[in-house]
Amino acid sequence: MLGGAATYISLSASFFTKTSLVGVVGDDFAQEDTDLLLRHGIDLEGLERVPGKTFFWAGKYSDDMNDRTTLQTDLNVFADFNPKLPASYKSASYLLLGNIQPALQAAVRNQMNGVRLAGGDTMNYWIADFRDELLATIRDWDFLLINDSEAKMLSGQSNLRKAAQTILDMGPHTLVIKRGEYGAMLFRRDSFFVVPGYLLEDVFDPTGAGDCFAGGFIGYLAEKGFDLEKDHISRGELSRAVIHGSVMGSFCCERFGVERFRTLTRAEIDARFEEFRRFTHF
């Protein structure tokens, strides 16, 4: 079925702002999947189509959904992907770099002119085996968005508060740590914010939840017109971006794959944001 970081991030962000996608698919990519993205107003000029098969991943989750085992990864056309930005993308203000080889993330970042806010995701593989390349890449990011075990691995610290301080020394002024069902944390040099996870009654499929979090986070900031130069980056606005990320991640888990986004409305998103206020307020 349809999946992948670019898909989840852009579908999620599209509920807040005009979104443009960069990625690569093979000639087997279904028209109905293209149509779904287009229906969400996503600009696909940056979606490269090349002969061959689309990237494929399959995995299996543990009973409590907290662990997963990869059953199959076929890079296919993704193996030779070298992202090129269409001219119309280069002046975009907000950039979210999905998990991919750090050098490619850097190459995309370098094609942009005048971006207001740039950041992205990474994973254990790049942290362990491409550490120098990764460190060079994130040095000029505004934010890094990773999960708790990645934060510990990247920093070499088992305590998250210490891990955060170490990572903030690597470049990004803002660090978001995702904790799956336990929620998320935002760290800045002088403050931090923690939100518990949304308590779903049924978790059908957590695949893509982290990417939907990222899409909600950047999408909300883009909608607000968040400008690092003009606005002082307040923890307040960033905290609300973390909540919007959490909201989008929670919706993602309610159905298989991207299914939930076929029917999701902005009113439902806003209602869940208010729900977060209610169950965390004291």
Next chain:
Amino acid sequence: MLGGAATYISLSASFFTKTSLVGVVGDDFAQEDTDLLLRHGIDLEGLERVPGKTFFWAGKYSDDMNDRTTLQTDLNVFADFNPKLPASYKSASYLLLGNIQPALQAAVRNQMNGVRLAGGDTMNYWIADFRDELLATIRDWDFLLINDSEAKMLSGQSNLRKAAQTILDMGPHTLVIKRGEYGAMLFRRDSFFVVPGYLLEDVFDPTGAGDCFAGGFIGYLAEKGFDLEKDHISRGELSRAVIHGSVMGSFCCERFGVERFRTLTRAEIDARFEEFRRFTHF
């Protein structure tokens, strides 16, 4: 060193209210430990002293402090403990029953007259092997305070929201689920509240943190004079009790055993409560 549920619960509660302890120790119980409890104004009339050795437990924690292995448990004088309340205790308004055989918890509850709020803790052992006795015991409790794995075990539900509804059908109108470093949750029939854990820079020793949580929870409600008959039990006041529980649990972890309570002040407690507001507010 000094330990045990009654010790942690009463030390923690003593920062909020006059506390009376029921328990048993052997003739090896140190005078300096008695003195520590007395310095906190804890009434020890209910502390039985019998010939023999005091209960002893030793354990070892995993590197991340999230798991522990019991190395030694010697029941000693605790094996024949049959708690008897001094006459002066029987009219107390607030009752916290530490983890012990459910029939003994019920026997203590039945010695009380006119208690306003009663509840307690339990553990996997009683849930698995004394289920009927436990269910009969908690039926008339106001609140049950357990951890997430115990909630799943007791309810037979792996989803915490469903687990909570099942447990609320067993009697208690309020359920508090502790999640260790991930915080705590409060469930009532019509609402719930979730708070993330406090981010300590150093966790020295989590032993007793759950009991300190319990002491802060009941201690705060007792200080407020919380009355189920008079006051509508608002989620608001109970949420603030959960925060006070979290605050006391976090202090407990900062030093070995009960050490932190030797110097802890009410001003530090209040400051940390405000810190919880700051890092969860959006």
